[in-house]
Amino acid sequence: MSNLAVLPIIIPLVAGIVLAFTHKKIKLSRGIAKCFSLLYLAAAGFLNWQVHQSGTLVLETGGWKAPYGIIMVADQLSALLIMTTAVIVAACVFAAASVVGERMEYHYFYAFFYFLITGVSGAFLTGDLFNLFVFFEVLLMASYALITVGAGKVQLREAMKYMLINLFSSVLFVTAISFLYAVVGTVNMAQIAERVQDVQQKGILTTIAVLLFFVFATKAALFPLYYWMPKSYAVPNPVVSAIFGALLTKVGIYSILRVFSLIFVYRTDLTHDAFLWIAGLSMIFGIAGALSTSNVKLIIAYNIIPAIGFILLGIGVFNQSSLSGSVYYLIHDMFIKTALFLIVGALAYAAGTSNLKKMGGLIHDYPVLGWLMFIAGFVLAGIPPFSGFIGKFMLLRGAFENGDFAIAIIGLLTSLLILYSVIRIFINGFWGEAKDYGERKSLKGYIGPISVLLACSVVLGVGAEWFMPALDSISNQLLDPEIYIKSVLKE
């Protein structure tokens, strides 16, 4: 049954390879891509069910025992993230048919898309730090291609910066891994966690922890390393923006969550307290960026930064309530960012511009889109009973329990400003006098996937009670590294 853990990597890989050969037949490619997305969804669902039934699945590839061979670990957290990814993938693939455009589809869009998903699933499932690096590279390679396919001037300009910063942080990642290998003599995460406890000189480990945090923070776009992110996420096609905004930064924050709950937990006063500062500053600077621009795509891209800040807050506080909150907020943010990027993509397409000052009165022509935007804004900002509220409530409760009042208050104020930044799109874009945008454009391809994603968000919020037992057991696993180590090394 443990072979199941590799399915979420194999399915998109096969899909990518098949789609690379069928790129000339666009209708066929669409069909294949849709079929594979449903297959992936089914596999993710089955994986979740299995993990729920029989606990963590560990695949030892080639029959090599755990610390020696390459392993894939599907614990509850990984399985949940794979499930969320699967829903997003399905929504994006179904939106892509009418959003991406034939030219980009012809230029291997679907193949790169699935290679990206291969990397993302791999990063979620791997139990080995070096393979985490490899899967990071897989997803980055695909993202370099996706960001430049069908490129114009602006896209190339931003892609260049995106590539250079990621290349630099990848080199640092390799360096950090080699440092860690010199100290503990292994790259298997469970074994690292086990051996870290016996290392005499903790100072060198803390240095490595900071270096690894720097790498992951660059990928996750945290303060002060977010400067590359908003523009390069705002320039590509809406579907590409959506998948980047939903998955790439989240892989970074997932890595922080995994590494700093499993390996570097011996000096939480040093590392995790610093996280609180960084989380607070990310929120402030991210939301300041969102308020400073009138480009709708940039507003949403900047809104990723405070969201990552909220998740990091939970990791920094590091108690049960805050970790449940982090995981919940991670899932919530993946859904809502995909939906929002698609919505502003549709908005910019309908208005023919992404400048908010040139829009207005779109609700007369596009009422459904307007109300979807309204709901999405409320979900993002955290109006009860939507999912943003539940996530923030758990995070801030955790912060108050720990006595971190300052960060909790920053979080509350940021939520208000997030609401303002999104509702600004609604007020300026949809209310007011209708302007002449030419012929009414069909948004058929957008509405379906956006509605599905928003429905997921709403269910996540309204039905939060159902998810609580799962979240509690995830946060218990995160708080106690022994559970992970035992399930992998089986001593």
Added chain:
Amino acid sequence: MEFIICILAGILFATGIYNILQKQMLRIILGTGLISHGAHLFILTMGKLKRGQPPILTEGVSRYTDPLPQALILTSIVISFGITSLILVLSFRTAKENQTDNMDQLRGTEHE
């Protein structure tokens, strides 16, 4: 031996970072190439350097070379090779489309 290689890796990192801080695009790319070489040397050094010993542990062999860093470095070299070639092509396109290879002029906020 490890010391010498560590210093060499350090020099590669320093020159690489110096090049990354330049304005010309090609220099930046060469800089990333140099620091990735530095990182590769580093991986090899971290598994301890020895001469003339087998990378496998069989009966009768008490001193052996650690094979894992060699596997890691191979993977890492292949990846950085692929990315460097991609980024060279991309920078060529970028410089051609934007008609400049100066990073200061590519900062731009136009065309938003």
